[in-house]
Amino acid sequence: MGLFRSSLYLLILCLLQGSNTSLIQLNNNGYEDIIIAINPLVPEDETLIEQIKDMVTSASTYLFEATEKRFFFKNVSILIPENWKENPQYKRPKHENYKHADVLVAPPTFPGRDQPYTRHFAACEEKGKYIHFTPDFVRGKKQNEYGPTGRVFVHEWAHLRWGVFDEYNEDEPFYSSKSKKIEATRCSTGISGMNKVYHCQQGNCIYKNCRIDPQTNLYTKDCQFFPNKVQKEKASIMFMQSIYSIVEFCNAKNHNREAPSLQNKKCNSRSTWEVISNSEDFKNSMPMVESPPPTAFSLMRTSHRVVCLVLDKSENMASFNRLNRMNQAAKHFLLQTIENGSWVGIVAFDSTAHIKSKLTHITGSNERIKLSESLPTEASGGISICSGVKTAFQVIREKFPQIDGSEIILLIAGEDNTVRNCMEEVIQSGAIIHLIAIGPSSEPAVIEMSSMTGGTHHYVSDQVQNNGFMSAFGSLTSGNIDLSQQTLQLESKGLTLTKDPWMNGTVIIDSTVGKDTFFFVTWDKQPPRISLWDPNGRQMGEFTEDKDSKMAYLTIPGFAKVGIWTYSLQAKVNPETLTVTVTSQVVNSVPPIIVNAKMNKDTNSFPAPVIVYAEIQQGYLPVLGVNVTAFIESKSGETEVLDLLDNGAGADSFKNDGVYSRYFTTYKENGRYSLKVQAQGGANIVTRSSQRPRNGALSIPGWTVDGKIEGKPSRSEINEDTQTTLESFSRTVSGGEFVVSNIPKFPLSDVYPPSQITDLDAKPDGDQITLTWTAPGDNFDVGKVQRYVLRISESILALRDNFDTALPVTITDLLPKEANSKETFVFTPGKILEENVTRIFIAIKSVDKSNLTSKISNIVQVPLFIPQADPSLEENRHNTRVNISILVLSVTGSVVVVSIILSTTIYILKKKKNESRPATSSIHDGVSDFKMDSIAEASGVLHITGFAPALKTG
Ligand SMILES: [Ca+2]
Ligand SMILES: [Ca+2]
Numbered sequence: 001m002g003l004f005r006s007s008l009y010l011l012i013l014c015l016l017q018g019s020n021t022s023l024i025q026l027n028n029n030g031y032e033d034i035i036i037a038i039n040p041l042v043p044e045d046e047t048l049i050e051q052i053k054d055m056v057t058s059a060s061t062y063l064f065e066a067t068e069k070r071f072f073f074k075n076v077s078i079l080i081p082e083n084w085k086e087n088p089q090y091k092r093p094k095h096e097n098y099k100h101a102d103v104l105v106a107p108p109t110f111p112g113r114d115q116p117y118t119r120h121f122a123a124c125e126e127k128g129k130y131i132h133f134t135p136d137f138v139r140g141k142k143q144n145e146y147g148p149t150g151r152v153f154v155h156e157w158a159h160l161r162w163g164v165f166d167e168y169n170e171d172e173p174f175y176s177s178k179s180k181k182i183e184a185t186r187c188s189t190g191i192s193g194m195n196k197v198y199h200c201q202q203g204n205c206i207y208k209n210c211r212i213d214p215q216t217n218l219y220t221k222d223c224q225f226f227p228n229k230v231q232k233e234k235a236s237i238m239f240m241q242s243i244y245s246i247v248e249f250c251n252a253k254n255h256n257r258e259a260p261s262l263q264n265k266k267c268n269s270r271s272t273w274e275v276i277s278n279s280e281d282f283k284n285s286m287p288m289v290e291s292p293p294p295t296a297f298s299l300m301r302t303s304h305r306v307v308c309l310v311l312d313k314s315e316n317m318a319s320f321n322r323l324n325r326m327n328q329a330a331k332h333f334l335l336q337t338i339e340n341g342s343w344v345g346i347v348a349f350d351s352t353a354h355i356k357s358k359l360t361h362i363t364g365s366n367e368r369i370k371l372s373e374s375l376p377t378e379a380s381g382g383i384s385i386c387s388g389v390k391t392a393f394q395v396i397r398e399k400f401p402q403i404d405g406s407e408i409i410l411l412i413a414g415e416d417n418t419v420r421n422c423m424e425e426v427i428q429s430g431a432i433i434h435l436i437a438i439g440p441s442s443e444p445a446v447i448e449m450s451s452m453t454g455g456t457h458h459y460v461s462d463q464v465q466n467n468g469f470m471s472a473f474g475s476l477t478s479g480n481i482d483l484s485q486q487t488l489q490l491e492s493k494g495l496t497l498t499k500d501p502w503m504n505g506t507v508i509i510d511s512t513v514g515k516d517t518f519f520f521v522t523w524d525k526q527p528p529r530i531s532l533w534d535p536n537g538r539q540m541g542e543f544t545e546d547k548d549s550k551m552a553y554l555t556i557p558g559f560a561k562v563g564i565w566t567y568s569l570q571a572k573v574n575p576e577t578l579t580v581t582v583t584s585q586v587v588n589s590v591p592p593i594i595v596n597a598k599m600n601k602d603t604n605s606f607p608a609p610v611i612v613y614a615e616i617q618q619g620y621l622p623v624l625g626v627n628v629t630a631f632i633e634s635k636s637g638e639t640e641v642l643d644l645l646d647n648g649a650g651a652d653s654f655k656n657d658g659v660y661s662r663y664f665t666t667y668k669e670n671g672r673y674s675l676k677v678q679a680q681g682g683a684n685i686v687t688r689s690s691q692r693p694r695n696g697a698l699s700i701p702g703w704t705v706d707g708k709i710e711g712k713p714s715r716s717e718i719n720e721d722t723q724t725t726l727e728s729f730s731r732t733v734s735g736g737e738f739v740v741s742n743i744p745k746f747p748l749s750d751v752y753p754p755s756q757i758t759d760l761d762a763k764p765d766g767d768q769i770t771l772t773w774t775a776p777g778d779n780f781d782v783g784k785v786q787r788y789v790l791r792i793s794e795s796i797l798a799l800r801d802n803f804d805t806a807l808p809v810t811i812t813d814l815l816p817k818e819a820n821s822k823e824t825f826v827f828t829p830g831k832i833l834e835e836n837v838t839r840i841f842i843a844i845k846s847v848d849k850s851n852l853t854s855k856i857s858n859i860v861q862v863p864l865f866i867p868q869a870d871p872s873l874e875e876n877r878h879n880t881r882v883n884i885s886i887l888v889l890s891v892t893g894s895v896v897v898v899s900i901i902l903s904t905t906i907y908i909l910k911k912k913k914n915e916s917r918p919a920t921s922s923i924h925d926g927v928s929d930f931k932m933d934s935i936a937e938a939s940g941v942l943h944i945t946g947f948a949p950a951l952k953t954g
Pocket of ligand 2 (some may be wrong): 750751752753754778779780848849850852
């Protein structure tokens with residue numbers, strides 16, 4: 001534990017905040033504008049830059065061949081941290097920054113954990129978030145484990161860019177094949193090798209034959225597949241790009257559909273090449289005739305932040321108290337959020353622009369206060385966004401001739417169709433435009449401007465109690481500095497009080513934050529009475545009141561006491577609207593718990609659903625068991641509340657990866673919606689999982705050479721999932737905005753089917769098979785489905801492509817539960833099976849009250865008989881007792897009463913690596929056991945009497 005703790009202190013600070021949108025473009029077969037960012041915690045080392053270049057250069061050639069001369073890496077920007085020394089070669093970044101990094105080169109989460117991986121938490125075919133390489137990996141020090149770095153880069157690139165998944169599966173390393181053999185999960189099956197157990201006793205290590213586990217009818221967990229070092233097989237890169245002969249992806253011809261790989265589970269049993277061929281990249285390109293040019297690199301070093309506020313003061317700002325609300329949030333930003341060392345200027349505009357403050361270097365509170373006194377005080381006149389932005393360029397150029405990488409926080413409250421006049425100039429300027437749009441009628445073209453320059457955009461409604469301004473400004477922290485200097489938002493809340501004058505609440509300060517904690521209160525009419533108590537019940541002093549701006553604030557100097565702080569506001573008039581915002585800075589040396597929120601898309605057309613994501617991590621480790629609530633506000637201020645779940649069902653792709661997700665479908669009106677996410681963790685309920693990340697290159701277990709195994713197995717990184725309990729915490733973040741169109745005037749009856757079941761699991765148990773899955777709902781993952789349809793087949797393709805004609809299993813006894821509950825169903829396969837059926841495939845669809853049917857679930861496979869082991873393993877089988885259990889004559893279903901409501905259960909697990917398979921000690925039902933050898937020797941294959949001759953359908 002001591003080691004774990006101390007190493008955690010060394011954890012890298014995750015720089016990615018806010019929604020990450022890659023800036024990569026594909027142009028004439030070449031990928032452009034890839035950003036590889038070196039984390040500031042990586043010690044200065046110029047050779048690392050050369051090694052990154054070598055990696056990408058060799059990856060480009062490998063990628064070109066693997067994609068049939070279709071894609072290569074054309075240009076890459078390497079972001080060098082500010083704490084590395086200057087070099088004339090290093091340019092100032094334009095739109096490139098850490099928030100858009102495609103590849104992070106950052107220290108490992110734990111010393112020695114150098115596994116390369118891709119952060120990907122969406123569905124098949126969707127893009128991943130970033131690739132993580134450690135400095136030692138890039139330096140080539142991990143070649144024995146992962147092979148050449150360029151090849152690994154291509155493996156990770158396929159995850160990141162095309163949303164394909166791994167074709168190995170350490171949780172399910174073996175399966176029962178059609179040819180009655182146990183096979184290693186791999187693609188293609190042409191990859192040859194041996195299955196062995198590496199066994200060490202008192203320092204003596206030997207390779208033993210694999211044994212069969214009678215519970216699973218597969219090899220025991222310690223058995224591993226050791227590929228031949230020399231072989232001819234060319235596919236697949238998503239299995240093991242480290243095998244020298246592997247230069248291709250598995251395609252429709254050589255794809256191994258039977259293997260329980262994540263690729264098969266997530267991509268509907270399609271090959272990686274089929275998925276890649278279906279991508280936009282592929283459809284928009286033709287193979288090249290000539291060889292591609294070598295990759296070009298730009299070196300960029302981040303430096304001080306330059307920000308200019310460009311604030312609308314037109315007559316549009318006069319209504320709904322907008323000007324004052326903007327000033328409150330802008331003051332908060334200037335007093336608290338903007339980092340020391342930054343340069344800040346202020347421009348206000350109506351039909352012309354007015355410089356309110358030239359660029360000021362922020363070194364302490366004097367500059368902050370002075371800037372906050374320069375905000376516009378009167379709202380009148382027309383609106384000219386271009387004059388505002390151009391004047392901001394002028395303000396920046398006075399101090400810095402190059403405006404590359406400068407940020408403009410553009411706040412607008414109305415339409416201005418002349419904005420296109422300066423669109424091109426702004427996009428070419430190298431500045432980043434962050435947009436905060438107020439009210440329903442703000443100029444849509446500016447969103448485009450903001451996206452094109454790599455900025456974020458936020459929408460603020462006129463519902464004061466939703467505190468939209470504060471959330472939007474609060475999210476505009478720097479993406480390029482160490483988290484230790486950043487401000488996190490712990491609370492952002494508002495209330496319109498009518499009868500009851502009180503607004504009471506609590507804020508949790510955890511030990512990873514608490515520096516310079518700032519309590520900020522606003523009102524609409526009269527200053528309320530404000531009281532604040534620390535966790536010991538000691539009342540804090542007076543708040544500083546700014547009556548003109550209708551706000552009051554209090555800084556807790558130094559470090560605020562860890563625990564629950566209580567505030568109480570009493571309104572003096574009725575009605576009154578009050579808001580409370582609490583921010584705090586990170587305490588050095590411990591990575592803070594960080595919440596990022598986003599939607600899967602910025603624009604959406606009805607009736608497609610939007611997926612809301614909240615990612616909660618400490619360092620790069622997922623934080624589990626958090627109560628996560630999304631508030632989605634439409635342009636007229638109606639708010640929809642959703643609980644986000646990390647249960648691996650519905651919209652959530654992976655269980656327990658610290659990404660909490662949910663479908664959003666209850667649109668009320670066309671237009672802009674803003675997202676705010678609140679995360680609350682309870683002490684001893686929230687945990688940090690040390691689980692190894694998914695989606696990454698497989699480490700080489702060792703090679704088979706001339707029938708012997710070479711090299712020590714590298715399973716040194718034990719994937720024991722230690723769960724560290726955490727203290728209580730709270731966070732509130734803005735997730736930006738999205739726009740919905742094409743909502744019909746009159747509501748349609750029912751357009752949403754139940755979501756696809758993606759976590760169907762099957763465990764053989766005696767003569768029965770126990771199925772479990774998470775219940776979908778009437779509309780994706782909300783409500784309750786009407787019924788389930790369960791079908792089985794001997795052929796995976798028959799089940800996938802012709803589900804409706806496959807053999808049904810009666811499941812009508814099962815009354816569906818509320819969405820996100822655990823469903824369990826037990827059935828006995830019985831006499832439907834042919835004598836030589838070695839395994840069956842099972843899938844489920846669900847049907848809602850309007851008879852809308854879900855997509856087919858993931859397909860699970862159950863081995864029914866002991867498959868043939870390798871001939872070399874014959875000696876092992878004599879001691880293997882096998883449970884021959886398929887004796888019952890009919891297909892019957894029974895409902896298992898036990899159920900767990902998942903949505904409210906915090907999943908605390910002490911999980912071993914293999915979760916999906918039953919423990920060998922699980923209950924045995926006493927059905928006849930046979931000696932395997934007596935059967936196998938009698939017939940060569942297993943013949944069990946009592947089965948009908950053919951697989952029946954219907
Ligand atoms: Ca998840
Ligand atoms: Ca429905």
